[in-house]
Amino acid sequence: MxxxxxxxxxxxxxxxxxxxxxxxxxxxxxxxxxxxxxxxxxxxxxxxxxxxxxxxxxxxxxxxxxxxxxxxxxxxxxxxxxxxxxxxxxxxxxxxxxxxxxxxxxxxxxxxxxxxxxxxxxxxxxxxxxxxxxxxxxxxxxxxxxxxxxxxxxxxxxxxxxxxxxxxxxxxxxxDGAGDQVRSHVTRTLGKYAAGLEMSTPDAQEFGKAYGAVLGEVILDAVARAGLEFDDIDLVIPHNVNTVSWRQTIKEMGADPERFFLENIPVYSHLFSSDVFVNYVTLREQGRLVHGHHYVLVSVGLGATFGAMVITHRKR
Incomplete structure (x- = not known):
C-alpha cells in the first residue's frame, strides 16, 4: 500500500x-x-x-x-x-x-x-x-x-x-512510516438527523432504531474495503457513548461481544472526539495490541455521522 x-x-x-x-x-x-x-x-x-x-x-x-x-x-x-x-x-x-x-x-x-x-x-x-x-x-x-x-x-x-x-x-x-497502517476509512452521514439534540421526538426514535444497523454496516464496509473479513479483526476499538447502543450494534452484526472493547465505558464515559485514541492507549498499555493484527476504530457523531477506520498494528 x-x-x-x-x-x-x-x-x-x-x-x-x-x-x-x-x-x-x-x-x-x-x-x-x-x-x-x-x-x-x-x-x-x-x-x-x-x-x-x-x-x-x-x-x-x-x-x-x-x-x-x-x-x-x-x-x-x-x-x-x-x-x-x-x-x-x-x-x-x-x-x-x-x-x-x-x-x-x-x-x-x-x-x-x-x-x-x-x-x-x-x-x-x-x-x-x-x-x-x-x-x-x-x-x-x-x-x-x-x-x-x-x-x-x-x-x-x-x-x-x-x-x-x-x-x-x-x-x-x-x-509510509513504521507505525500502524491505515487500511480503510468509511463514513456515512444521515442528514435527516442533522438537528442532533434538537431532533423531534419521532426523528429521535427513528434514529435510535436505525442506529445499530447503520453502524454495523459502516464497520463491515470499512473491513471489506480493507480487503479483510470481520473474522480477521482482533478488536473493535469504539467510542464510549454507552453499552446499550453497542449491544444493539453487536446484535445487528451477529458478532461476538468479546471482540468489542467496552471496558472503558463505565470508567471514563463518552469523551467527545477522544474516545478511540484514549481506548487505543489503554489497550497498548495493557499489552493487548498485537503486531500484525487488525483493529477497527469506530465513532458516531451527532448530526448524524458514522465512521470506521481499519488499522493494522505494527510494534516499533
Whole structure:
C-alpha cells in the first residue's frame, strides 16, 4: 500500500479528578431514577471532570508527548485540532493556532476540524494523510489533537444516551512510516438527523432504531474495503457513548461481544472526539495490541455521522 497513512504515535491525557455520575445529578437536572438508568442500562458509572480547568491545560500534555516522538530532523507540517462542539473558545481565540504556538511549531499550518462531531478525530486522520500526500514535503508529519471541556450542562448531557466527560489525545501521522497502517476509512452521514439534540421526538426514535444497523454496516464496509473479513479483526476499538447502543450494534452484526472493547465505558464515559485514541492507549498499555493484527476504530457523531477506520498494528 504505497503512500499509506500511518499512525506513528498516539498519546492520551485524562484529568486526575474522577467523579461518580451521581455527583453530577443536580447540575445536570437528573433525578435519582434517571441516574439509575444511566448506570444500569447505559453502563455509565464514573468519569473524569475538572470544572475549574482550562481547555489548553487539558489538550497540551498529550500533544507534547506526541511531539516528543517526532524523529530527529523531521518536521510537523500540519496541526489539526479535531473537536466535537463547534465553539470552544471566545471568537478572538483560534484554538488550533494557540496549540501550534504553545508546541513551538510556528512553521506548521494549523486549523480545526469539527463538522463530523465526535467522528472528527477519524476524519482528521484521513485528511492528514491526504494533505501529506498532496502538499507536504517528503517525510513530513501531521499532528492531530483532540480534547474539550464539558463546559456547561447543555453540552455535558445527551438525554437518553450519555454523559460527556473530559479527556484529550494526540496522534502523530505520516505517510509510509513504521507505525500502524491505515487500511480503510468509511463514513456515512444521515442528514435527516442533522438537528442532533434538537431532533423531534419521532426523528429521535427513528434514529435510535436505525442506529445499530447503520453502524454495523459502516464497520463491515470499512473491513471489506480493507480487503479483510470481520473474522480477521482482533478488536473493535469504539467510542464510549454507552453499552446499550453497542449491544444493539453487536446484535445487528451477529458478532461476538468479546471482540468489542467496552471496558472503558463505565470508567471514563463518552469523551467527545477522544474516545478511540484514549481506548487505543489503554489497550497498548495493557499489552493487548498485537503486531500484525487488525483493529477497527469506530465513532458516531451527532448530526448524524458514522465512521470506521481499519488499522493494522505494527510494534516499533
Amino acid at each position: 504505497s503512500g499509506a497513512t500511518t499512525l506513528e504515535r498516539i498519546e492520551s491525557f485524562l484529568p486526575e479528578r474522577s467523579v461518580r455520575i451521581d455527583d453530577l445529578a443536580e447540575q445536570l437536572g437528573l433525578r435519582r431514577a434517571e441516574i439509575g438508568v444511566f448506570r444500569k442500562i447505559y453502563g455509565l458509572d464514573r468519569l473524569r471532570f475538572e470544572p475549574e480547568g482550562g481547555l489548553f491545560e487539558l489538550v497540551l500534555p498529550a500533544a507534547r508527548q506526541a511531539v516528543r516522538a517526532l524523529p530527529e530532523g523531521q518536521r510537523i507540517s500540519h496541526v489539526i485540532y479535531a473537536h466535537t462542539m463547534q465553539t470552544l473558545t471566545p471568537p478572538d481565540v483560534d484554538a488550533a493556532r494557540v496549540i501550534r504556538d504553545e508546541l513551538g511549531l510556528a512553521r506548521a499550518e494549523a486549523f480545526a476540524l469539527t463538522q463530523q462531531a465526535c467522528v472528527s478525530s477519524l476524519g482528521a486522520v484521513d485528511l492528514a494523510g491526504e494533505l501529506l500526500r498532496s502538499e507536504a514535503p517528503g517525510g513530513a508529519y501531521a499532528l492531530i489533537v483532540t480534547g474539550e471541556r464539558a463546559y456547561s450542562p447543555k453540552v455535558q448531557l445527551i438525554p437518553n444516551s450519555s454523559i460527556m466527560a473530559e479527556a484529550a489525545a494526540a496522534c502523530l501521522v505520516t505517510v
